[in-house]
Amino acid sequence: MTVRSAGPDDVDAIADLEVEAFPEDAWTPEYLQVAIDGKMPTVRILVAVDDAGTIVGHALLSVVYEIAELQRIATATEQRRRGIGGALLDASIELARNEGAERILLEVREDNVGAIRFYDQAGFVEIDRRERYYRDGATGIVLALELS
Numbered sequence: 001m002t003v004r005s006a007g008p009d010d011v012d013a014i015a016d017l018e019v020e021a022f023p024e025d026a027w028t029p030e031y032l033q034v035a036i037d038g039k040m041p042t043v044r045i046l047v048a049v050d051d052a053g054t055i056v057g058h059a060l061l062s063v064v065y066e067i068a069e070l071q072r073i074a075t076a077t078e079q080r081r082r083g084i085g086g087a088l089l090d091a092s093i094e095l096a097r098n099e100g101a102e103r104i105l106l107e108v109r110e111d112n113v114g115a116i117r118f119y120d121q122a123g124f125v126e127i128d129r130r131e132r133y134y135r136d137g138a139t140g141i142v143l144a145l146e147l148s
């Protein structure tokens with residue numbers, strides 16, 4: 001498995017993973033296409049590709065000066081707990097560092113226990129809570145990782 005920047009041919013596969021992992025607010029193929037075309041200058045998209053060339057995960061990151069926002073990481077459901085999310089997170093951290101970020105922030109639903117464990121074991125710490133952050137009223141937990 002390798003992690004690389006997403007290209008135009010990856011749009012449909014990423015869009016499928018978006019629907020699978022985030023059915024409530026998936027990024028559409030059109031939106032992803034704009035981002036991959038470089039028309040959202042702060043947005044970076046990484047994909048994890050298995051040995052057969054199949055996209056098995058992706059990460060969406062936005063870097064603005066010293067702050068990187070990890071919009072999301074997703075691994076294909078049947079491929080979870082094999083280190084793919086961790087590889088995407090490592091690559092996202094490296095990318096953020098290379099672009100000058102000093103801190104990575106993200107929001108995660110408080111009921112997304114698996115993701116909270118995932119980020120916790122990677123060293124993220126809770127810095128805030130945003131009540132009713134999500135459309136269905138769920139609370140968002142703001143997590144941060146200091147890069148310096």
Ligand SMILES: CC(C)(COP(=O)(O)OP(=O)(O)OC[C@H]1O[C@@H](n2cnc3c(N)ncnc32)[C@H](O)[C@@H]1OP(=O)(O)O)[C@@H](O)C(=O)NCCC(=O)NCCS
Nearest residue numbers: 021072073074075080081082083084085086114115117118
């Ligand atoms: C969160 C997510 C990206 C993790 O991806 P993954 O490929 O399974 O992650 P990894 O295999 O690299 O897991 C690394 C470690 O994180 C922790 N972890 C990951 N998923 C976990 C879960 N469901 N429950 C508890 N711990 C978990 C474990 O410590 C794991 O190590 P281990 O398998 O040796 O115990 C994946 O579950 C996912 O796509 N979820 C749906 C989308 C989502 O909620 N994304 C995060 C919010 S933006």
